[in-house]
Amino acid sequence: MADVEGLIHHEAEQAEARRRDPLPSSAVGTRPNSRGGAAPRILSVRLSGEQFDRLTVEAEHAGVPVSTLARMLVLRGLAPSGDEGVGPEEAERLSTVLRDAIRSEVQHAVHAEIRAGVREELHRTVKAEFLREPA
Secondary structure: OHHHHHHHHHHHHHHHHOOOOOOOOOOOOOOOOOHHHOOOOOOOOOOOHHHHHHHHHHHHHHOOOHHHHHHHHHHHHHOOOOOOOOOHHHHHHHHHHHHHHHHHHHHHHHHHHHHHHHHHHHHHHOOHHHOOOOO
């Protein structure tokens, strides 16, 4: 068993060391997002649970992974005006997803501001012993 584990470890090290090497001419497929041999970078983005759920639903409708849809939205937002990297129907759908996400974020911020105002007013007008913070 130790020989198998050693072999796996050795092969993993070799694969990692050569992962940026050009693909052989006989290879089928490409390495996405690595034009010109540049290593892709990873971007972490925080979303509210509601935003992530909405993105997940839209990704399912589009038949793509969530990260792919997120990347498409980011790239679409970065594209120069008039750049038609995606078709008009897809661009409209992505625009709707982005608009809905922004609307959701604004609504969330407004609701949070209203809640804070109500809480502040309650603390000013109601005796502290009658106020209990929600769990």
